[in-house]
């Protein structure tokens with residue numbers, strides 16, 4: 001709808017006809033804008049449901065299989081995007097090109113990334129940064145979750161994998177995240193290690209890489 005078109009309309013349709021025509025045009029424009037909004041919202045919902053479905057491996061049997069770690073990390077970032085936004089935290093995903101798949105249990109791995117990213121987001125202050133990275137080291141796929149939060153005090157560090165150990169207020173922490181995480185990593189024949197100092201806390205998960213077909 002342009003000014004020129006409206007001028008032409010005003011000349012062609014005088015008085016009450018013009019009034020009715022304008023109302024009709026406004027209603028048409030609003031309907032179009034609403035339809036566009038609905039389409040965008042539906043696309044977002046579709047993307048999120050697809051991410052959650054992939055995330056939970058709803059369609060597959062549990063057992064070690066070749067797992068594209070990149071997809072799981074990306075879905076995890078998507079699933080926790082709202083929490084990151086709430087904290088005004090930046091989340092970066094950095095995957096080495098040509099990363100081979102890991103031989104692991106996909107659905108369980110996603111719980112691992114979720115727990116680690118969740119903790120990192122709890123730790124960082126506003127406008128803090130969390131980086132998830134993945135690369136091949138010899139024959140292992142190594143994923144790191146690094147945050148620039150205050151770090152884990154040395155007296156707390158030996159206890160973080162204990163069941164029910166939490167430093168968070170009641171209702172916020174269960175203290176089960178890392179205990180479960182460690183079990184899940186072990187079920188995929190992986191290892192988890194942590195190192196922390198103020199401004200740099202790093203959880204490192206190493207998993208067997210898929211052996212290329214002979």
Ligand SMILES: Nc1ncnc2c1ncn2[C@@H]1O[C@H](COP(=O)(O)OP(=O)(O)O)[C@@H](O)[C@H]1O
Pocket residue numbers: 115119120123147149151152156160161165166167168172173174175176177178179201
């Ligand atoms: N990235 C992190 N930075 C600082 N502290 C952490 C981090 N990750 C874990 N922790 C510490 O480890 C504790 C246990 O974590 P977890 O098992 O996930 O339980 P919860 O998150 O419910 O407290 C947390 O309460 C916190 O003190």
Ligand SMILES: [Mg+2]
Pocket residue numbers: 115118119177178
């Ligand atoms: Mg936790």
